[in-house]
Amino acid sequence: MTAPLTASHATPAAGxxxxxxxxxxSKMYGQGAAGLLALDGVSLDVAPGEFVCLxxxxxxxxxxxxxxxxxxxxxxxxxxxxxxGRVAMMFQEPALFPWLTVSANxxxxxxxxxxxxxxxxxxxxxxxxxxxEFLEIVHLGAFGAKRPHELSGGMRQRVALARALxxxxxxxxxxxxxxxxxxxxxxxxxxxxxxIWRERNLSVLFVTHNVRxxxxxxxxxxxxxxxxxxxxxxxxxxxxxxxxxxxxEVAGQAAAITDRLRQEVLRHGR
Amino acid sequence: MAVDTPAxxxxxxxxxxxxxxxxGGALRDGAGQADIHARQIAGLDALELGTRRRTGLAVRVWxxxxxxxxxxxxxxxxxxxxxxxxxxxxxxxxxxxxxLAELGRRLGEAEFYQAVAVxxxxxxxxxxxxIATGLVVGALVxxxxxxRRAVGSLITGLQTMPSxxxxxxxxxxxxxxxxxxxxxxxxxxxxxxxxxxxxxxDYTPPLLLRAxxxxxxxxxxxxxxxxxxxxxPSFLAGLKQGWxxxxxxxxxxxxxxxxxxxxxxxxxxxxxxxxxxxxxxxxTMIVILVVGIGVDLLFxxxxxxxxxxxxxxxxxx
Numbered sequence: 149m150t151a152p153l154t155a156s157h158a159t160p161a162a163g164x165x166x167x168x169x170x171x172x173x174s175k176m177y178g179q180g181a182a183g184l185l186a187l188d189g190v191s192l193d194v195a196p197g198e199f200v201c202l203x204x205x206x207x208x209x210x211x212x213x214x215x216x217x218x219x220x221x222x223x224x225x226x227x228x229x230x231x232x233g234r235v236a237m238m239f240q241e242p243a244l245f246p247w248l249t250v251s252a253n254x255x256x257x258x259x260x261x262x263x264x265x266x267x268x269x270x271x272x273x274x275x276x277x278x279x280x281e282f283l284e285i286v287h288l289g290a291f292g293a294k295r296p297h298e299l300s301g302g303m304r305q306r307v308a309l310a311r312a313l314x315x316x317x318x319x320x321x322x323x324x325x326x327x328x329x330x331x332x333x334x335x336x337x338x339x340x341x342x343x344i345w346r347e348r349n350l351s352v353l354f355v356t357h358n359v360r361x362x363x364x365x366x367x368x369x370x371x372x373x374x375x376x377x378x379x380x381x382x383x384x385x386x387x388x389x390x391x392x393x394x395x396x397e398v399a400g401q402a403a404a405i406t407d408r409l410r411q412e413v414l415r416h417g418r
Numbered sequence: 419m420a421v422d423t424p425a426x427x428x429x430x431x432x433x434x435x436x437x438x439x440x441x442g443g444a445l446r447d448g449a450g451q452a453d454i455h456a457r458q459i460a461g462l463d464a465l466e467l468g469t470r471r472r473t474g475l476a477v478r479v480w481x482x483x484x485x486x487x488x489x490x491x492x493x494x495x496x497x498x499x500x501x502x503x504x505x506x507x508x509x510x511x512x513x514x515x516x517x518l519a520e521l522g523r524r525l526g527e528a529e530f531y532q533a534v535a536v537x538x539x540x541x542x543x544x545x546x547x548x549i550a551t552g553l554v555v556g557a558l559v560x561x562x563x564x565x566r567r568a569v570g571s572l573i574t575g576l577q578t579m580p581s582x583x584x585x586x587x588x589x590x591x592x593x594x595x596x597x598x599x600x601x602x603x604x605x606x607x608x609x610x611x612x613x614x615x616x617x618x619x620d621y622t623p624p625l626l627l628r629a630x631x632x633x634x635x636x637x638x639x640x641x642x643x644x645x646x647x648x649x650x651p652s653f654l655a656g657l658k659q660g661w662x663x664x665x666x667x668x669x670x671x672x673x674x675x676x677x678x679x680x681x682x683x684x685x686x687x688x689x690x691x692x693x694x695x696x697x698x699x700x701x702t703m704i705v706i707l708v709v710g711i712g713v714d715l716l717f718x719x720x721x722x723x724x725x726x727x728x729x730x731x732x733x734x735x
Contacts, residue, residue, distance in 0.1 A: 220628055236632065243629035246728040247647045256643065260633040287459045297729020300466035315633065336459055343452075 166229070167319050167351030168194040168217055173226035174376075175212050186212045188376035189226070196318070199345055199352045201366035203359060203405065205413050209377030210355040214321045217353065236317035238325040242304035244296040250307050251292030254279035257314035282310040285344060302333035306340070313348065320345075322354045326361070335393060338364055342390060359402045359409065364393045369405060373412050381408055512697040521701035533681040534705070537672065540596065540682070544603030545664045551604055552611025552660065559612065560619040561641075570616070573609045581606035581667035585674050599671035606667030607660035614656015618649020651724060658717040665710050683709075 175187040186209040194200045202210050215221040217230050218237045236257075244253045255275045283289050286306035288299075296304055305325055312320060326334045342365065345352055356362050362369045369383040383405055387397050494514045501513035508516070524530040559566050559573070584602045592598040622645050630644035672684020683706055690699035724730075 218632060220631060237628075239625060239629065241625055243625045245626060245629075245644070245647065246730075247650065257633050260630075260635045260639065260643070287456050287463075295727060295729060298467075300463065302466070303463055311633075333462060336455075336462065339455060340459070 165195070166193045167196045167198070168192070168353060169227075169229040170213075170217070171227040171229075173213075173216060173223045173228060175209065175216060175221070176224040185376040187216075187223075188378050190372075190377060190379055191226075192370060192379060194319075194351050194353055196351050197349050199354065199365055199367045201362035201369045202353065202355045202372060203357065203362045203369050203409070204372035204377065205357065205374050205409065208372040208374040210357075210372060211323050213372075213377065214323050214353065214355055217319075218321055230319060234315060234317040235319045235321060236312035236315040237321040238305070238308050238312050238323065240324045240327050242296065242301075242308040244304060244307055244311070246296055248296075249292065250288065250294050250296060250299070251276060251279045251283065253296065253307060254282050254292075254311050254314050257311045261315060279310075279314065282314045283307070285313065286310045286340065300333075302329050302337060305329065305337065309341070309344070313344065318349075318351060320350045320352045322352065324356055325354075327356070327358075334361070338393065339390065341365065359406050360393050360398060363387070363398045363402045363405065364391050371405065371408060371412070374416060380412060508696075509694065510696055512700055516697045517700040517704070520697035521704060524698075524701060529681060533683055533686055534709075536680055537668065537683040538709070540599055540603070540672075541664060541668050544600045544668060545607055545661060547600065548604045548607035548660055548664055549611050549657065551608040552656070553615065555608065556612035556615030556619075560616045566616075573612055573616075576605065577609040577613065577663075581663065582670040582674075584667075585671065588671075589675065594675050594677060596677070598675050599668065602671050603664050603667045607664035610660035610663055611653075611656050614653045614659070615649060617656070618652030619645055621652065622648040651721070651728075651730070654717065654721050654724060658714065658721070661713055661717060662710070665713070669706060 170190055170192040173187055173190045174185070177184045177186055190209075190213065192200075202213065204210050212221070214237065216223050216228055218235055219230075244250075245256065248256065255278075258275045258278055280289060280292055283292055286309055288303060288306055288310065291299060291303070291307075296307065299307065308325070326337050329337065338361070341352075344350070352365075354362070354365060359369075363385055366385050369385060371380045371383065372378065373380045383401070385401060387401065391398050497514050501508070501511060505511075512520075555569075555573070559569060581602050584605055585598070588598040588601045592601060626644055626648055627640070630640050635643055669684050669687075672682045673688050676685050676688060683702055686702045687699060687706075690696075690702060
């Protein structure tokens with residue numbers, strides 16, 4: 149099947165070939181014999197506008213990898229290039245500030261934004277208007293005055309998405325953002341995320357342990373081994389978009405990846 | 419699952435990419451599949467939010483009032499029973515009737531209000547200074563690691579020190595003055611305030627710190643926008659405890675440090691004992707108790723309001 153490439157793929161961001169580049173990245177927790185090698189020489193490129201899913205069993209260092217790319221932690225060895233673009237991150241939990249309204253949570257991203265070319269820090273009224281726009285994108289325009297706890301889990305994740313978008317990032321890191329949601333909500337959010345990714349020409353690095361989710365969303369699925377985390381295989385997903393999680397094509401490709409994942413897990417059973 | 423998933427939205431996506439990038443407006447106008455999708459989301463949202471019922475004001479007031487009223491009635495009955503048992507003569511241990519009558523009489527006198535005003539002014543000034551001190555100390559200790567090791571446990575130690583033990587020193591240093599009282603009130607309350615702030619900073623959820631970091635908040639702005647708000651509940655608990663300590667220290671101080679021509683609740687207590695005025699003594703004690711509880715209730719209300727805003731509070735009934 150030859151999928152028609154989207155406009156976002158056809159026009160790479162000016163002057164950059166990769167949005168994220170990891171080159172031989174290792175991460176060691178602790179020292180010497182007692183230390184834990186979480187990542188071992190991981191090299192990975194994400195092209196501008198590309199959607200890459202990182203897949204692996206528990207303990208493969210998926211989240212560690214995201215933390216490194218996000219700059220929340222430093223690698224023990226290797227190089228990470230992601231500074232060229234602004235990086236936003238979504239966690240498994242919405243991680244909204246409970247003392248702020250939904251709108252103010254999004255406004256915080258605008259307020260905290262490092263002044264890029266000509267963007268500066270918008271004034272208060274403007275921030276509010278901009279936040280309303282971002283909430284509108286995730287269909288939550290009517291909920292700006294609510295507090296996070298008044299919303300459902302799926303709605304909170306959408307607020308978190310709106311907040312991440314408000315950072316005006318080119319790169320979106322997602323750490324199992326829909327793991328805690330029910331299947332129906334997750335399906336809808338997949339559609340939403342796909343739409344927003346295309347509209348805004350984002351580069352996405354999406355961590356999950358759900359193989360079908362990875363195939364549903366990714367241009368590529370990168371399988372990591374566990375303890376230590378290494379890149380085992382890189383599966384291109386060339387199914388036409390939009391895909392459906394319950395379609396036969398997605399299930400078929402997911403089965404192949406699951407088999408490879410099983411082999412990886414079996415290595416640890418001995 | 420019997421819900422229709424929208425058919426492929428190719429029309430919107432492949433063709434109108436540039437139009438869609440003009441976010442907001444274009445999306446709302448985008449009819450057809452995108453609209454169905456949005457409505458599906460709206461439907462799910464509406465289902466998940468549900469409805470919350472709020473009970474009427476009268477019902478809530480009554481629900482809050484009757485346990486308190488019953489408790490007061492039980493205390494009064496027990497008190498009367500002890501008086502009736504006749505273990506002490508009436509002039510040593512007055513009954514509730516005599517005491518409440520004496521309290522009513524005092525409520526009609528200007529001198530009573532002067533005493534309450536003096537005491538409350540001391541309480542407010544002392545507590546305000548304690549908050550300021552606690553804030554500064556708490557902020558420094560929570561930020562600077564060596565300082566934490568040096569004085570962290572000292573603060574908790576100070577908290578366990580009975581405030582009355584400070585008075586001999588305070589009187590030596592300041593004489594029988596307002597300063598001596600304020601000194602001890604501050605020493606009594608500030609450690610609780612500082613500890614509340616320190617605990618709040620320590621228990622800021624790491625996830626929120628990471629989220630703040632990802633938004634680009636650093637150092638001072640991270641402190642201002644994430645750490646301080648996150649520590650508010652704990653700080654409020656510290657304030658509440660600090661108030662209890664301040665009020666105790668103040669009463670101890672007013673009993674020990676009696677300043678001429680400056681009537682106060684503690685002083686009234688002192689003279690009621692000297693004059694063997696049992697009813698007056700008990701009446702003053704009731705006033706002290708009521709003020710203490712009243713301020714505590716204010717903190718309780720603030721705490722409840724905060725919890726409700728943050729969703730930490732499960733709304734019952």
